[in-house]
Amino acid sequence: MQMAKDKLIIEGLEKAFGTNEVLKGINFNVVDGEFLSILGPSGCGKTTILRILIGLEKASKGRILKDGQDITNLSPAKRGMGIVFQNYALFENMTVLGNVEYALRINPERKATARETALRLIEQVGLSEHMDKRPGKLSGGQQQRVAIARTLALNPDIILFDEPMSALDVDTRLSLRQELKSIQKQFGSTMIYITHDQEEAFAMSDRIMVMREGTIQQLDTPAGIVDHPANEYVERFVLHNIQLKIDSLIQYARVQNEK
Numbered sequence: 001m002q003m004a005k006d007k008l009i010i011e012g013l014e015k016a017f018g019t020n021e022v023l024k025g026i027n028f029n030v031v032d033g034e035f036l037s038i039l040g041p042s043g044c045g046k047t048t049i050l051r052i053l054i055g056l057e058k059a060s061k062g063r064i065l066k067d068g069q070d071i072t073n074l075s076p077a078k079r080g081m082g083i084v085f086q087n088y089a090l091f092e093n094m095t096v097l098g099n100v101e102y103a104l105r106i107n108p109e110r111k112a113t114a115r116e117t118a119l120r121l122i123e124q125v126g127l128s129e130h131m132d133k134r135p136g137k138l139s140g141g142q143q144q145r146v147a148i149a150r151t152l153a154l155n156p157d158i159i160l161f162d163e164p165m166s167a168l169d170v171d172t173r174l175s176l177r178q179e180l181k182s183i184q185k186q187f188g189s190t191m192i193y194i195t196h197d198q199e200e201a202f203a204m205s206d207r208i209m210v211m212r213e214g215t216i217q218q219l220d221t222p223a224g225i226v227d228h229p230a231n232e233y234v235e236r237f238v239l240h241n242i243q244l245k246i247d248s249l250i251q252y253a254r255v256q257n258e259k
Helices: 046-054 096-105 113-123 140-155 171-188 198-206 222-226 231-257
Strands: 006-017 021-030 035-039 061-066 081-084 159-164 190-194 207-212 215-220
Touching: 006 190, 006 215, 021 046, 021 215, 035 046, 035 198, 046 081, 046 159, 081 096, 081 140, 096 113, 096 140, 113 140, 140 171, 171 198, 171 207, 190 198, 190 207, 198 231, 207 222, 207 231, 215 222
Parallel strands: 035 190, 035 207, 081 159, 159 190
Antiparallel strands: 006 021, 006 061, 207 215
């Protein structure tokens, strides 16, 4: 059996904004084809990691290796990564097709096949009947699909997600979770997913990196975290909160049945 190789290796990552130490010696790896969630409360440093990985922020210390090559100081365009933002960042004056095509049309190597590629991706994310609509005419879930298709258009081998479902309703989030995993399998992408939602992380991830105040508390499979939480914080923040959500859903179901 062939061992999975490391797609990313992050070594000694530190980041400070003035006197505020946001990341404190972060070390982790991401396996090729893996879905890794970075889970933690607001202010723990998870989004800063994402911004450093894609090149939007510069680390104070440390380095990033991708496929064995040091990419620490490369520009975002040269890193082979795509990002889906929390607010989707779509062009409001363009149609679905225009949004997905845009990055392809400004790339000389992809311009000739831009329309064909965009149409194929729009079909794959289930938006063919909406391709002539502008973002304002789409639901939140549909806008999210456009953002994913636009990111996939440039064929990145790593896709980063910055809490992309936080503004969506529960039903849409559940549907998009399944679609995201399906897209990952179809394209063979490595995905790094930022979230503060324990249930979301457990439902989607191969491994979960639990963070607190700029440090990694545990990096393990969902089963590993359940069976062997590394410390009291992981047990409280992850397992206790998931149990509260389960209890809440059970109570909600009972109320609905009694109506």
